[in-house]
Amino acid sequence: MKIGIPKAFLYYRYRWLWETFFEELGCEVVLSPDTNKGIIKTGAKSSIDESCLSSKIYLGHVEWLIDKCDYILVPRVASYTRDQIVCSKLWSAYDVVQNVFRDRNVKILDYNIDYAKNKTEFMAFLQMGRKLKKRRFSILRAYFMAKQAEKMMHEQRIKQQNEILQTRDKLKILIVSHSYNINDPLIGRPILERLSALNAIPIIAEIVERATAVQLAREISPTLKWSYNQELLGAIALYKDRIDGIILLTAFPCGPDSLVNEVIIRKIKDKPIISLLVDEQEGQAGLETRIESFIDIINFKRGEVKTLGENFL
Amino acid sequence: MKVSFPRMGNYDVPIRYFVRRVFDAEVVTPPAITKRTLELGSIHSPDFVCAPFKFNLGNHIEALENGADTLIQFGGICRLGYYGELHEQILRDLGYEFEFINLAGMRMKNPKSVWDMLKRYNEKLTIETLATTLPTAFTMVKQMDELEKHIRKNIGFEVNAGSYDLLYKAYLTEAEQVKSKKELKRAFSHYLKEIKAVKVNLPKDLLKVGLIGEYFTVIEPFANHFLEKELAAMKIYVTRNLNISTTVFHRDMPKLLKRVQHYVKYDIGATGIDTINAALSFARKNYDGLIHVKSFGCMPEIDAMSILQNISHDHEIPILYLTFDTQTAEAGIKTRLEAFHDMILMRSNTTRR
Numbered sequence: 143m144k145i146g147i148p149k150a151f152l153y154y155r156y157r158w159l160w161e162t163f164f165e166e167l168g169c170e171v172v173l174s175p176d177t178n179k180g181i182i183k184t185g186a187k188s189s190i191d192e193s194c195l196s197s198k199i200y201l202g203h204v205e206w207l208i209d210k211c212d213y214i215l216v217p218r219v220a221s222y223t224r225d226q227i228v229c230s231k232l233w234s235a236y237d238v239v240q241n242v243f244r245d246r247n248v249k250i251l252d253y254n255i256d257y258a259k260n261k262t263e264f265m266a267f268l269q270m271g272r273k274l275k276k277r278r279f280s281i282l283r284a285y286f287m288a289k290q291a292e293k294m295m296h297e298q299r300i301k302q303q304n305e306i307l308q309t310r311d312k313l314k315i316l317i318v319s320h321s322y323n324i325n326d327p328l329i330g331r332p333i334l335e336r337l338s339a340l341n342a343i344p345i346i347a348e349i350v351e352r353a354t355a356v357q358l359a360r361e362i363s364p365t366l367k368w369s370y371n372q373e374l375l376g377a378i379a380l381y382k383d384r385i386d387g388i389i390l391l392t393a394f395p396c397g398p399d400s401l402v403n404e405v406i407i408r409k410i411k412d413k414p415i416i417s418l419l420v421d422e423q424e425g426q427a428g429l430e431t432r433i434e435s436f437i438d439i440i441n442f443k444r445g446e447v448k449t450l451g452e453n454f455l
Numbered sequence: 456m457k458v459s460f461p462r463m464g465n466y467d468v469p470i471r472y473f474v475r476r477v478f479d480a481e482v483v484t485p486p487a488i489t490k491r492t493l494e495l496g497s498i499h500s501p502d503f504v505c506a507p508f509k510f511n512l513g514n515h516i517e518a519l520e521n522g523a524d525t526l527i528q529f530g531g532i533c534r535l536g537y538y539g540e541l542h543e544q545i546l547r548d549l550g551y552e553f554e555f556i557n558l559a560g561m562r563m564k565n566p567k568s569v570w571d572m573l574k575r576y577n578e579k580l581t582i583e584t585l586a587t588t589l590p591t592a593f594t595m596v597k598q599m600d601e602l603e604k605h606i607r608k609n610i611g612f613e614v615n616a617g618s619y620d621l622l623y624k625a626y627l628t629e630a631e632q633v634k635s636k637k638e639l640k641r642a643f644s645h646y647l648k649e650i651k652a653v654k655v656n657l658p659k660d661l662l663k664v665g666l667i668g669e670y671f672t673v674i675e676p677f678a679n680h681f682l683e684k685e686l687a688a689m690k691i692y693v694t695r696n697l698n699i700s701t702t703v704f705h706r707d708m709p710k711l712l713k714r715v716q717h718y719v720k721y722d723i724g725a726t727g728i729d730t731i732n733a734a735l736s737f738a739r740k741n742y743d744g745l746i747h748v749k750s751f752g753c754m755p756e757i758d759a760m761s762i763l764q765n766i767s768h769d770h771e772i773p774i775l776y777l778t779f780d781t782q783t784a785e786a787g788i789k790t791r792l793e794a795f796h797d798m799i800l801m802r803s804n805t806t807r808r
Contacts, residue, residue, distance in 0.1 A: 190757045192778065193757050229754070230755050230758070231754055238723075241719075364560055365540045367537065397505070398534070402537075403501070404504075405540065
């Protein structure tokens with residue numbers, strides 16, 4: 143059995159969980175390719191104009207998988223606790239895909255995570271396994287293995303990042319961006335490459351110990367409810383003293399970011415921040431220039447402080 | 456203490472009724488929304504935040520200018536739930552001094568926490584005052600929704616132009632003065648009778664249009680460029696189900712999901728399911744068309760549109776999609792409305808023949 147996984151949206155958060163789970167169940171995983179211009183184009187065609195770039199990319203990936211697998215995985219994620227929510231784009235992903243591609247005879251594998259309504263991940267995976275006609279024991283085993291793999295990868299990424307944060311001689315720039323944007327080959331990757339070319343080290347806010355980050359975010363912004371934004375905001379608090387500047391990278395017109403980025407800019411005063419917006423038409427040139435001048439300014443400021451220090455000595 | 460709150464439609468009347476009694480305070484209602492309100496709100500808002508954020512912020516600024524010292528911001532189940540925190544920050548950064556009551560930070564389902572909050576602002580508040588004021592304010596909202604629903608359908612056809620407006624305004628004025636729920640009910644039955652007695656000239660071939668979409672932009676006339684007035688002028692019978700009664704007071708999500716199960720499996724956020732449910736029920740009642748209204752970037756409504764397109768196709772009902780931003784041109788909306796009107800008129804003529 144072939145399970146198609148769109149390489150967009152929650153893939154970048156759940157890839158280890160999903161891939162291990164299906165492989166342990168003896169399914170073949172078919173991934174859509176890295177986001178490319180063609181995928182954005184087809185995705186935009188199936189989308190309502192005003193949708194965010196990330197969701198257009200998602201539909202592009204889903205469409206690519208049609209006819210290439212037995213099932214396409216399209217989960218619904220609504221909440222992780224009673225007082226948190228996830229962006230409504232992820233509430234609706236399943237129903238939007240169903241409605242947009244309803245004439246294409248697509249078989250969708252879905253599951254529902256909504257802790258506010260007592261829909262847990264464990265139950266969701268159990269049901270999904272049953273839909274694939276697997277035995278209860280093998281489902282439990284696969285889920286357990288998948289959770290292990292997920293945990294291990296997550297810890298490893300955090301450990302790696304903490305090592306990078308020890309670097310002293312280079313500028314470290316924190317990129318605050320949803321996992322599906324920073325990891326997307328067309329949205330985040332060019333920014334990472336640009337930073338490296340400028341001899342700066344990108345630090346990824348999405349790679350963070352999540353429970354700690356959410357706790358920190360609650361202190362800064364008590365009424366913030368979007369889990370992913372809480373993690374990002376908490377990451378700023380957690381990494382702030384070890385970085386030189388912050389890039390807020392957003393896909394146009396992201397609903398949660400439209401408010402949260404403004405809150406970040408107004409509440410985090412002691413680090414230089416720029417906000418970068420990527421949309422469907424955007425060429426990379428404009429963004430590159432802005433990143434360059436941002437790095438220049440930080441370097442200039444650092445130099446100034448250094449020279450001042452030398453003079454005083 | 457001078458209390459203020461953002462406006463939406465005519466709901467300032469029951470809110471004022473409640474705040475005045477329960478907070479035992481003077482109320483500074485923000486001036487009716489104008490271009491200036493929107494401009495003030497927009498300048499200080501993030502670029503691509505949804506328009507209601509900008510309207511609410513404009514209300515707050517104009518209220519502060521008029522002497523308000525305490526602002527209430529409502530919470531909600533979409534971005535609205537995060538408005539308050541940023542509003543407060545923006546207003547403080549602008550240098551205003553005020554008390555901010557952010558209802559989003561409160562556990563509204565916990566009576567104790569609501570009571571404690573009210574007590575903090577009004578020490579003299581008694582259970583009796585709250586227990587009489589709250590149901591009266593709720594009843595007022597329900598009455599308004601009922602009267603408005605009747606008026607919306609018929610206002611395009613009144614024989615003496617302005618009859619409905621006059622009566623409805625009189626009702627609002629009287630409702631705000633009542634001392635008890637009993638008095639309110641008496642006022643209501645009086646005006647309901649009068650309003651139902653208004654002479655209308657309903658043609659045989661009525662053009663019926665259902666209004667659906669995003670909460671604020673549907674309900675606040677300024678935000679949708681007085682769409683309902685335009686439709687009345689075109690002699691269209693207009694129905695909308697979206698109001699506080701149907702969403703805040705009587706909303707049964709499992710039941711809604713069951714009604715729309717042919718198209719949707721899960722709740723898609725905010726009032727997206729209400730939009731789809733309303734569209735289906737209008738389509739089944741053979742309405743001539745639907746108008747979907749929202750502010751730019753409203754996520755649940757954008758997702759609802761993907762589903763509405765299928766409903767439109769299956770039920771052969773035309774849908775006009777209108778997106779309102781802070782800079783939507785008046786002429787553009789008017790032209791599209793006129794074209795839509797001509798189209799549904801033509802369709803109804805051919806099908807009826």
